[in-house]
Amino acid sequence: MLECDSVKSSTPNTNSSPLPSPSHSKGKSTDVEDAEESEEEDEDTSATSPNVSTEFLRALQAHSYNEIRSMIQAPPQVHLLHDEDSHHRHVLSQVLQPDSHSVREALAKSKPSSNLTRLVSTYFDHSETTSDFCLRLLLTSLRVRELYEPLSHLLAVLPADAPPLSQPQCDRAYDLFLQFDSQDNPFALSRLHQLRDSFSHLKRDIQRDLRKCHSRIRMFRHATAGCVVISIVAAVASIAAIVVVAAHAAVGFTAVAAAPFCVPRQKRRELARLKQLEAAENGILVVNDINTIDSLVDRLQTAVEADKAYVRFALDRGRERHPIQEVLKQLRKNQPVLEHLLGDLEQHIYFCFYSINKARYALLKEICRQQTL
Secondary structure, three states: OOOOOHHHOOOOOOOOOOOOOOOOOOOOOOOHHHHHHHHHHHHHHHHHHHOOOOOHHHHHHHOHHHHHHHHHOOOOOOOOOOOOOHHHHHHHHHOOOOOOOHHHHHHOOOOOHHHHHHHHHHHHHHHHHHHHHHHHHHHHHHHHHHHHHHHHHHHHOOOOOOOOOOOOHHHHHHHHHHHHHOOOOOOOOOOOHHHHHHHHHHHHHHHHHHHHHHHHHHHHHHHHHHHHHHHHHHHHHHHHHHHHOOOHHHHHHHHHHHHHHHHHHHHHHHHHHHHHHHHHHHOOOOOHHHHHHHHHHHHHHHHHHHHHHHHHHHHHOOOHHHHHHHHHHHHHHHHHHHHHHHHHHHHHHHHHHHHHHHHHHHHHHEEEEEEEO
């Protein structure tokens, strides 16, 4: 479990990861002065935590792209799991990091009525829903492979430029066509559009809060500048009046001494809030992975439907040799395309898991950092 106390340090260098890190969101602060203030806040925080969190680095590396793929492809532990749903929950608990318990534990220390808490909590919920759906989509990909496996075995034993099929071969192909046609297209159902809509609504809410946050930070900056000017004027006035009334000097020096306290604690909290919002907004970039996955699912659904149409064409003509042989030839031609699409889908799903975990770690780190202020 990733505890807040161990995540106080600056973001670790993740260049050693096997895949590139997600790009920064356009919603991130581009104001030079705001960026400088953020850097000052980083320096203040790192002053109390000078070393990069070893646990944070280890946790991120342990759930890299290759580790995630290994977890999902590992055979189920029969002694721990009772059914497919249990296996699914077990794998999801291993793949999704930080896990739900760690997230709930961190959010429990935040103000439950806070709009920021609501936004980051919603992001964690959406990212978990996305991981759950992607894991189910991997199982769908596996079912497609199982659907095609008997036909693939038949094509493997039939030479590409074979003479006309024998009647036993035709009967075998016809029976496999019946089996193939009796099963539904595993990619027929998809709710990726719901995920996109959820992230789109969340992005709108986060960007609205980002604008308010930037406005408050600018207000704090102007207030700080005004405080400094007033302090300087008071100091000069007190020095000029020191020969007249000693009490005036005391007032002036009090103003000078009070100048550092013109920077309110609220400003530091607002900067921490800004970092959380930016981390959540960056996490929404996973919608790009969702769009790619959605496109591949559409292509796969179309490819399977096309093959099912060819198979029905042969079935409508009974056990005639020529239609069966022509359909087998078409299926052989389509097979590499289907394999390539399935491979692309699985790779993008693994990368989506990796992107989600990285974003969740970054956001949880900012939440824990704010709680230490």
